[in-house]
Amino acid sequence: MTLPFDMKFLDAGSLAELLELQNVIAANLPCPEVFILHDEEYLREVFCRDRSAIGVRIGEMLIAFSIIRIPGISAENLGRDISLPEEELTRLAHLQAAAVHPAYRGHGLQRKLTFAHLDVIEELGYEHACCTVSPKNPVSLGNYLSCGLAIEGLRQKRHGWWRFILHKDIPQANQLEIEQKRVAISDIAGQLDLLSKGFKGFRISPQCEGKQAQVFYAKFKSSF
Numbered sequence: 001m002t003l004p005f006d007m008k009f010l011d012a013g014s015l016a017e018l019l020e021l022q023n024v025i026a027a028n029l030p031c032p033e034v035f036i037l038h039d040e041e042y043l044r045e046v047f048c049r050d051r052s053a054i055g056v057r058i059g060e061m062l063i064a065f066s067i068i069r070i071p072g073i074s075a076e077n078l079g080r081d082i083s084l085p086e087e088e089l090t091r092l093a094h095l096q097a098a099a100v101h102p103a104y105r106g107h108g109l110q111r112k113l114t115f116a117h118l119d120v121i122e123e124l125g126y127e128h129a130c131c132t133v134s135p136k137n138p139v140s141l142g143n144y145l146s147c148g149l150a151i152e153g154l155r156q157k158r159h160g161w162w163r164f165i166l167h168k169d170i171p172q173a174n175q176l177e178i179e180q181k182r183v184a185i186s187d188i189a190g191q192l193d194l195l196s197k198g199f200k201g202f203r204i205s206p207q208c209e210g211k212q213a214q215v216f217y218a219k220f221k222s223s224f
């Protein structure tokens, strides 16, 4: 069934409904680890920057959102986690958060919102996009990988929770795959080992009932 989704930039007038949507999402998480909520003060700052928030509505009701953030040279800049050169850090934008109301999942909204925000990031002149995803969140990981981001790091972030660090060069260079491996998404040690050897995660196996998702890693070389 195709629903009448309406995707638009949000402004500060949407703050209250964004907070309300976050609460619904929080109440339905399989575990709190997969999605860290943003508070009112943080969201107010997001709205100060044009096109930083995109929402999807059905009728009047906000049912999905994506926000981006420009981290500058702050300690939170995810470029630091993947050893981007210092001079690249100011050319980087974060895909900071995306979420869909539980009743409206399965329509590819995270992917649509992410592609829309990647276009904004490119139009604003940034050359890198980064985000984090929990290894306990295979759906979100699959969506970001299908938008062209790749796993380039795996770190313990807030509360000691593991996070993949995903990165995309804008525009994306052509890359030739030279060696491929796959590993269970929960195998933190195995993935840290592959990343330390220069592999990047680029695909996740389709979800099968009761089976661990597998993440595909490869070594690449640029081709022109």
Ligand SMILES: CC(C)(COP(=O)(O)OP(=O)(O)OC[C@H]1O[C@@H](n2cnc3c(N)ncnc32)[C@H](O)[C@@H]1OP(=O)(O)O)[C@@H](O)C(=O)NCCC(=O)NCCS
Binding pocket: 025, 034, 035, 097, 098, 099, 100, 101, 104, 105, 106, 107, 108, 109, 110, 111, 132, 133, 134, 137, 139, 140, 143
């Ligand atoms: C991750 C998230 C944004 C994906 O929502 P979405 O864009 O609607 O997901 P998709 O359309 O790609 O759904 C793909 C499939 O996964 C299923 N799915 C989506 N989210 C799911 C979830 N949290 N748990 C289990 N299955 C889920 C969908 O029903 C769909 O199944 P189908 O193909 O059989 O219909 C959504 O699950 C969510 O808001 N989760 C909580 C917040 C969160 O984790 N945000 C991302 C943080 S990095």
